[in-house]
Amino acid sequence: MKGILLTGDKPIIPEGTKMVPVYIMGKKYDVPETLTIQKALEYAGYQLIRGCGCRGGICGACATVYRIMGDHKLYFGLACQTVVKENMVLTQIPFYPYKRRIHDIDNLEPTAETMAKIYPEIMKCVGCNTCTRACPMEIKVMDYINAAIRGDIERCAKLSLDCILCGLCTSRCPAQITHYNVGMLARRLTGAKIFKSAEHLKARVQEIQSGKYEPFLRELIEASEEELKRRYVEEREWEPLDSKEKGWKPQDQRYL
């Protein structure tokens, strides 16, 4: 487009950008130092099939483990979010075997007993905190496992809320826990059993099922385009941002 620099998904690599060696599964490639691991893989010539998903840090497909050559320390990150470093030795872990039990959320209680019954291995947590150190989302993984053990399901849910289920925690656990499935269960229990259900929602569903809104919607389906536009422009009162504090109510209540 005129006057705008657009390159699709191709990163712009300014002239003079430093090239650095990275070792993809041990094999050396020289790549621009500004690229993420994911784009460096593509720069090197890889057509990604596994290990690539949303490309935006939220799907958990591109879990990656790396070292800097010569250093003993292990690092963890998402390939789409982590910028390469000189002498990075990396591998993706696109899949890691996990444990998940079938359950029926309707018939479970949000208790320590439920967690221990479905995922008894959490009791074997040795408290090493390796899971937390492996998390690319900076979640306090061990803390949420401890919350699950104690039966503080809501805390487990809230601590694990940012989890993208990449599995890096699980790949590192000496107690062989599948942490992210523990968090998943805790969140569903919290949403379904600990949070109070929305009464206004229940009431609205009943109103819909009773057919209350059908005539209103039929009016709109059958209206001329002109009439529809008129209602859109003239009859929609805008709810103010602080409506809750003010106890705002629209003047026109015919269609509520």
Next chain:
Amino acid sequence: MSGYPESLRESIKLVEKTRAERVEKAKRGEIFKPLTMEQRKEVLSKFHPDYMEGTKRVVNVGPDKGEMFPNELADLLEAHSRINPKDFDLNNYDLETDVLVIGGGGAGSSAAIMAAYQGARVILATKLRHGDANTVMAEGGIQAADQEVDSPYYHFLDTMGGGHFLNDRKIVASLTSDAPIIASWLEKLGMMFDKYPDGRMKVRHGGGTCRKRMHSCGDMTGSEIMRVLRDEVRNHPDKIEVIEFSPAVELLLDENGRCAGAILYNLETEEYIVVKAKAVIMATGGFGRLHFNGFPCTNHYGATADGIVMAYRAGIKLRFMDSVQYHPTGVVFPEQNVGLLITEKVRGLGATLLNKYGQEFVFPLEPRDVESACIIRECTERGNGVVTPTGRLGVWLDSPMIDMLEGEGTVKRELPAKYIQFIRHGIDISKEPMLIFPTIHYQNGGLWMDENARTQIEGLYSAGEVSGGVHGRNRLMGNSLLDILVFGRRAGLHAGEYVKNVKIGKLTLEHVVKYEQELEQAGIKTDRIAPMILPDYIREEVKAKEKTSRYFGTLR
């Protein structure tokens, strides 16, 4: 230390200068004046890429022969099949099921669950992992008119206005009246909605809404919905078989013209798998990875319009397929994140858009196409864009206003995923603004379907972004997470019922043979093949060295 280079910090200073006054104005309830309907029309016609010359061309084959489509999509419609129908003995199918769901995002997963609830046996085939879809990337929320001051009537009106009154009204009625049913279902499945202690849903405005009906889970609403749905699919392995890394490449029909399955392609072994099914639900998502006009996109790696291509070859017409949604706020800095989505919720929380002088130039909650066109105008015609170190243009989205308006800590609490994405690059978005430019976000149009997700081919259903009609020419925020679940659910329910009585005849790929003939008759000579399956991001320099001249086995 700021992640912004010196060249950008000068403009940030100008933004900071006007901030306090803007916050005061917002507190008084004063807003930048929204455009009138006429002004909207004008800015769209001049600055929205959909309306620009040279971005579209006529397609000369298929059910919409003679219609205009974006160039990149037209190329896929005028392309060969990946397979030769002659190579397939369809009497010997590999798998057989009641319902085949193609696509493992929110639409496909909810369809699979609903069909299973009806007692159907389901195969869910997906190109990448189950859950790899645009669903996980939806940040801001899901609309449902469940508050006392709201009703499906207003949700309907807002949706029509957003879509420029072109939406299929019967479909919009399904969308808006099912919305609370969907919210209630998600609540029961254990989704962690943002709520008040008494259980009341926290709701917000989105662009183009007259009432607050945006429900959320922080800024990872789609991610939360997807992980709950995927988890629920896994509770029914007796009913639902999930096949990953196996995209469909062609639909199968039977001798009576019913949809009767699909051919899957195992991406790892390169085998093709013939699946016979009594009904098929197309839920392949959108087309952002086609990168129209070179724009970046917010979409998932797999968003390559596969379902459009397959269904079009089988005879399904498309609607509003020339309409691309550009999300107003995509990242333009840092370079590593170019194109990624910044949720509309940021503007819903009170952040305003500013040019390089720190001046407001647009009402922050216009419908998305209007907002995008205004940003493009500001950067091009008016020349008030900020230039990044790599030469891209953008405007500021002033997120620090949020903490000033709603209290310290709001940004971190309400936008945790965005916060962490920027802090990785040294930018604290609760203290510094974000630099943004429109990015391809959504396929507004798609396959023809009715209010119950049925297409014109018996036994073929369509759900989610692959469908057209729900959003007209422009979708509102919070209506896509809703769309996938409303029509995923409806498709699953109807298909689950339909398969109880249907008898499938002899399988055929005759429609593919005919499509190839049509290509030839239209004089289209091309090497292109479709569906695309995955975007090609390999550099030309690498490709030039891929000189294999003969293949042995499957080693390329």
